[in-house]
Structures are given as structure tokens and as C-alpha cells.
Amino acid sequence: MSRRSIILSLLVITVIITAAVTAYYMYRPNAARVDKFHQWMEDPASHSDWKLAAKSQCGAAPFLFPTDGLGGFLWGDPMGRGHIHQGIDIFAGTDAGVTPVIAAYPGYLTRLPDWKSAVIMRVPDDPLHPGQQIWLYYTHMADPNGNSFISSEFPAGTSEKLIEAGTFLGYQGNYSGDPNNPVGVHLHFSIVEDDGTGKFKNELDIDNTLDPSPYLGLPLNGYENHDQVPFCGTAVE
Numbered sequence: 001m002s003r004r005s006i007i008l009s010l011l012v013i014t015v016i017i018t019a020a021v022t023a024y025y026m027y028r029p030n031a032a033r034v035d036k037f038h039q040w041m042e043d044p045a046s047h048s049d050w051k052l053a054a055k056s057q058c059g060a061a062p063f064l065f066p067t068d069g070l071g072g073f074l075w076g077d078p079m080g081r082g083h084i085h086q087g088i089d090i091f092a093g094t095d096a097g098v099t100p101v102i103a104a105y106p107g108y109l110t111r112l113p114d115w116k117s118a119v120i121m122r123v124p125d126d127p128l129h130p131g132q133q134i135w136l137y138y139t140h141m142a143d144p145n146g147n148s149f150i151s152s153e154f155p156a157g158t159s160e161k162l163i164e165a166g167t168f169l170g171y172q173g174n175y176s177g178d179p180n181n182p183v184g185v186h187l188h189f190s191i192v193e194d195d196g197t198g199k200f201k202n203e204l205d206i207d208n209t210l211d212p213s214p215y216l217g218l219p220l221n222g223y224e225n226h227d228q229v230p231f232c233g234t235a236v237e
């Protein structure tokens with residue numbers, strides 16, 4: 001092999017590896033929904049038909065919709081770097097600390113002592129799987145520095161406080177844990193399984209969660225219809 005062909009081969013290999021890595025991280029099957037999400041964030045007013053309303057209930061679905069906004073990232077959506085989304089992200093299209101979040105269902109609210117942006121609610125009897133205990137997790141309710149937007153009714157350390165569906169929990173925020181890289185203003189809402197001993201499992205793993213869409217009466221999850229956003233009983237092309 002000549003020196004020139006070795007250099008050429010190395011160059012080709014480098015280009016192929018770079019392209020493969022880029023494709024792996026950049027390609028998303030939900031790209032069309034992500035595009036709608038960007039349109040919404042730029043100008044929510046011009047896409048008001050995509051907005052789901054807080055406290056609304058879709059047909060016979062058991063849960064109230066927990067906040068206003070677009071269901072931009074669904075349960076099962078790929079989030080990059082191999083992470084699969086384990087809840088639904090609802091983006092108000094407003095500033096942080098403005099758009100209320102309410103309880104989707106009655107339950108017992110807990111906020112661990114070090115939780116700045118999250119609460120979790122124990123639901124002893126899953127309305128879709130009677131006899132099974134589930135947990136409803138609500139997060140990102142703080143500003144980038146961790147100043148909480150959670151209702152003063154639920155200070156850090158709150159444990160097992162019984163609340164009704166529709167109770168005000170706090171406001172959508174953009175807390176990510178890193179003040180220099182806040183998330184877009186939204187609520188992350190997920191349904192976490194019980195570990196069988198009365199504790200919630202690790203909510204970061206999709207295997208420990210349930211698809212919230214049937215509980216909210218939404219027709220889509222992240223594995224279906226990637227060009228659509230969910231809407232009550234139907235989907236918007």
C-alpha cells in the first residue's frame with residue numbers, strides 16, 4: 001500500500017465514523033413532532049389548536065390534564081444518547097413561574113426534603129388497573145437556580161398530604177439542576193410504578209413507568225405517529 005492510499009483510507013474511515021456518530025445522535029424518528037414543538041415555542045398563539053387546557057378531561061379518561069400547553073415530548077419518545085422519555089412534557093409557551101400546574105387525580109402528596117422542583121402523589125388504586133398502587137410525578141417547577149415555584153401549601157418535607165384533583169401544585173419552570181443550562185419551560189408529568197413495598201421506583205427509567213396517554217385520554221405515545229401532536233381524543237397532523 002502506498003503512503004497516499006493509506007492516508008486516503010484513513011480519511012474515508014474517519015468520514016464514515018463521523019457520519020455514523022452524527023446520525024446516531026442527530027436522527028430522531030419523532031423529528032416531525034419536534035419540528036412542531038419548535039414552531040409552538042416560537043409562536044404559541046398561532047398554533048392555539050395544539051394547546052391542551054389545564055383541568056380539562058378527555059372523554060372518560062380518569063385524569064385531568066395537569067397544565068396548559070403542547071404535549072411536545074411523549075412517553076417513549078427518543079431524547080438522544082439512548083435515553084427514552086418516561087413521561088409527557090407539556091410546554092406552556094410562557095415564561096417560567098406563570099402557568100399553573102394542578103393535580104391530575106386525588107392522592108397523597110409527598111415532597112422530599114431536598115426536592116426543589118418536584119412533588120409526587122401516591123394513588124392507592126390505579127383507575128385503569130384497579131388494586132394496583134401508582135405514583136404521579138410532577139417536575140421542573142423551579143427556576144434555573146432552584147428557586148421553587150411549588151405551592152407554599154407543600155413545603156419541602158411534606159409527606160402524604162391528601163389532596164383533591166385540580167388542587168394547585170405550583171407553576172411550570174425551567175429547572176434542570178444546571179443553572180447554566182435550563183430546560184425549556186414545561187411540566188414533566190409521569191406515572192411511576194410502586195416497588196411492591198409502598199415506595200416508588202426510580203422514575204428515570206422508562207421500565208419503571210406507565211404510559212400516561214390513556215390516563216389523559218390522548219391517542220398518542222412516543223412510539224406512534226411521529227408527525228402528530230396529541231390532542232383530546234384525536235391527533236393534530
Ligand SMILES: [Zn+2]
Pocket residue numbers: 073085087088089187188189
Ligand atoms: Zn420530560
